[in-house]
Amino acid sequence: MKHRLQFAAKKILRMALLLLGVSVVTFLLMSASPLDPLQTNVGQVALGTMSQEQVEHLEAYWGVDTPPLERYAGWLTDLLHGDMGTSLLYRQPVTTVIWQRLSSSLLLLLTAWILSGVLGLLMGMAAGACRGRWPDKLIRGWCLLISSTPAFWLAILLLLVFSVWLGWLPVGLSVPVGMESGMVSVADRLQHAILPALTLSITGVANMALHTREKMIDVLESDYVLFAKARGESMKSVVWRHGLRGVALPAITLQAGSVSEIIGGSVLVEQVFSYPGLGQAAVTAGLGSDLPLLMSITLITSAMVFGGNLAADLLYGVVDPKIRRRAAK
Amino acid sequence: MEKEKNRETILDIRHVSIYFTRYERGIRRRKLPVIRDLDLRVHPGEVVAVVGASGSGKSLLAHGILGILPYNSRMEGEMFYRGEPLTKERAEKLRGRQIALIPQGVTYLDPLMKVGEQLCRGRKDEETVRRCREVLDRYGLGPETEGLYPFELSGGMARRVLIASAVMDKPDLIIADEPTPGLDVGAARRILGHFRELARGGAGVLFITHDLGLALTIADRVAVFYAGETIEEALAADFEDPERLRHPFTKALFRAMPVHGFAPIQGSQPYPGTVSSGCPFAGQCQACQEACVSTEHIPVRQIRGGLVRCLYPEEGNV
Numbered sequence: 001m002k003h004r005l006q007f008a009a010k011k012i013l014r015m016a017l018l019l020l021g022v023s024v025v026t027f028l029l030m031s032a033s034p035l036d037p038l039q040t041n042v043g044q045v046a047l048g049t050m051s052q053e054q055v056e057h058l059e060a061y062w063g064v065d066t067p068p069l070e071r072y073a074g075w076l077t078d079l080l081h082g083d084m085g086t087s088l089l090y091r092q093p094v095t096t097v098i099w100q101r102l103s104s105s106l107l108l109l110l111t112a113w114i115l116s117g118v119l120g121l122l123m124g125m126a127a128g129a130c131r132g133r134w135p136d137k138l139i140r141g142w143c144l145l146i147s148s149t150p151a152f153w154l155a156i157l158l159l160l161v162f163s164v165w166l167g168w169l170p171v172g173l174s175v176p177v178g179m180e181s182g183m184v185s186v187a188d189r190l191q192h193a194i195l196p197a198l199t200l201s202i203t204g205v206a207n208m209a210l211h212t213r214e215k216m217i218d219v220l221e222s223d224y225v226l227f228a229k230a231r232g233e234s235m236k237s238v239v240w241r242h243g244l245r246g247v248a249l250p251a252i253t254l255q256a257g258s259v260s261e262i263i264g265g266s267v268l269v270e271q272v273f274s275y276p277g278l279g280q281a282a283v284t285a286g287l288g289s290d291l292p293l294l295m296s297i298t299l300i301t302s303a304m305v306f307g308g309n310l311a312a313d314l315l316y317g318v319v320d321p322k323i324r325r326r327a328a329k
Numbered sequence: 330m331e332k333e334k335n336r337e338t339i340l341d342i343r344h345v346s347i348y349f350t351r352y353e354r355g356i357r358r359r360k361l362p363v364i365r366d367l368d369l370r371v372h373p374g375e376v377v378a379v380v381g382a383s384g385s386g387k388s389l390l391a392h393g394i395l396g397i398l399p400y401n402s403r404m405e406g407e408m409f410y411r412g413e414p415l416t417k418e419r420a421e422k423l424r425g426r427q428i429a430l431i432p433q434g435v436t437y438l439d440p441l442m443k444v445g446e447q448l449c450r451g452r453k454d455e456e457t458v459r460r461c462r463e464v465l466d467r468y469g470l471g472p473e474t475e476g477l478y479p480f481e482l483s484g485g486m487a488r489r490v491l492i493a494s495a496v497m498d499k500p501d502l503i504i505a506d507e508p509t510p511g512l513d514v515g516a517a518r519r520i521l522g523h524f525r526e527l528a529r530g531g532a533g534v535l536f537i538t539h540d541l542g543l544a545l546t547i548a549d550r551v552a553v554f555y556a557g558e559t560i561e562e563a564l565a566a567d568f569e570d571p572e573r574l575r576h577p578f579t580k581a582l583f584r585a586m587p588v589h590g591f592a593p594i595q596g597s598q599p600y601p602g603t604v605s606s607g608c609p610f611a612g613q614c615q616a617c618q619e620a621c622v623s624t625e626h627i628p629v630r631q632i633r634g635g636l637v638r639c640l641y642p643e644e645g646n647v
Binding site for chain 2: 132222223224226227228229230231232233237241242245246320321322325
């Protein structure tokens with residue numbers, strides 16, 4: 001147990017260092033960008049009508065001449081106090097914006113993440129177990145097709161079929177248009193999340209399925225599966241008892257790694273479905289020069305990706321008997 | 330009469346060949362014979378050793394009997410288990426129950442599953458758990474072994490676990506595929522002692538090994554495998570005197586044993602599929618004659634209570 005805690009503490013320390021590094025790099029990139037704080041905050045037209053004195057006054061207010069290091073230190077101190085600044089576009093504290101966006105995105109991201117993982121695992125196992133026969137060919141073909149399809153294109157396709165032609169699902173947004181926010185039901189929210197979540201799940205499946213298939217084939221060709229068969233275990237028993245165990249560890253690694261892919265995919269997919277999530281906010285912040293928001297979104301998403309990997313590392317200790325037994329000692 | 334005799338034999342292998350299908354240069358399919366025209370019988374209470382060098386197709390024989398050959402292989406010929414044809418479907422029903430395999434080593438245990446769970450094959454009823462504990466105890470393994478993972482077992486323990494797993498259902502036929510490599514002589518003898526004990530209990534034991542010396546310490550009969558063919562089937566007692574052996578290869582093998590002079594055999598066994606006709610040992614045989622190469626199929630003959638696949642068995646003695 002002590003070992004586990006030490007391990008977790010070490011990982012969390014690394015996460016803090018990584019996030020610090022990410023924030024430094026992002027900050028450097030942003031201060032190197034040609035964006036002028038006055039222009040972005042006040043606007044080109046308003047700036048033109050101002051007198052020199054007013055401009056100087058504003059420059060002093062926005063801290064244009066403050067050296068970058070000092071600016072970074074100020075930003076970091078505020079961040080540690082829970083203040084991420086004010087969003088330029090939304091005219092709200094960044095924390096509020098991110099919280100709103102994250103809560104609507106989280107439903108999408110989590111469903112897509114879990115669905116793609118479970119489906120991918122099952123498809124991979126089925127393909128591996130039926131190696132060379134039609135289910136394998138079908139699944140493999142499907143995966144290759146999907147992995148060579150851009151997420152946004154698939155999103156448009158699904159939108160076209162289910163929203164435009166069939167009219168089963170809403171075209172976009174996360175709640176019905178023109179409805180009071182108090183009237184929006186959970187069912188409404190779910191209905192709006194189906195298509196974006198589906199798109200993300202479908203694109204996420206291929207990687208997991210193809211890797212699991214390979215691992216499954218390895219397991220089925222192993223000595224211990226041969227022996228299991230020699231001892232009269234049925235194919236079903238072999239696949240579920242030995243196969244699942246064998247593919248579980250690599251699947252956890254892949255699933256952790258897919259967090260970044262799902263988040264990356266959500267940026268495009270949310271854009272297509274006008275879904276007001278974190279991904280869309282990132283695009284808006286980037287295009288609208290909303291530096292405080294962009295900075296925080298970068299940090300939050302890196303924390304999520306790192307968190308996924310941390311979860312995998314900790315899960316390893318539970319799933320892999322070698323690590324578990326060593327930890328127990 | 331014939332039927333009566335069959336009932337006594339546990340395993341009767343007649344003219345069995347195992348082929349691999351291989352693709353050469355794109356689409357040309359080639360049948361690669363690994364085992365050719367094999368004959369072998371195992372009776373109750375008997376330990377039959379199959380002795381052959383690595384790559385002579387010994388393990389495939391075990392897999393063939395159990396019906397777990399790889400998907401790109403094919404088996405021809407007939408097998409009978411207790412007088413009834415041993416089809417793939419029947420093998421599926423019998424394996425793990427009446428026919429048991431003792432594999433080579435710890436890699437045949439699932440590295441991610443506890444020993445107890447593997448022995449019980451997923452069943453959790455009291456009877457199975459009790460039997461599992463009983464059988465582990467029989468081989469000197471305490472109940473704590475059930476909770477261990479294969480990587481926590483020593484080499485000797487792993488092998489005892491494998492034997493325990495094979496005898497859990499009191500099988501009538503036990504196929505031991507090289508169960509002793511890497512063990513010292515004492516440990517190997519102990520393992521073999523377990524086989525003798527199983528045979529005494531009425532089971533037939535097919536002991537597959539590359540070690541003739543070890544085979545002779547336990548076997549009643551020895552079948553010598555060469556390039557996928559049984560070239561001689563002799564009583565273990567025949568090995569006391571090389572004059573009583575029939576095939577030149579067996580004699581050479583006898584002389585190659587450390588206690589009998591350690592004389593090496595010149596040349597090496599042909600690779601599967603390279604010999605299509607004639608005696609496979611022709612290249613290494615000192616008494617090789619023209620007919621040995623030109624005769625397409627060398628028949629098995631019965632001499633002095635044993636079988637031999639040689640045209641000039643008497644002249645084999647140099």
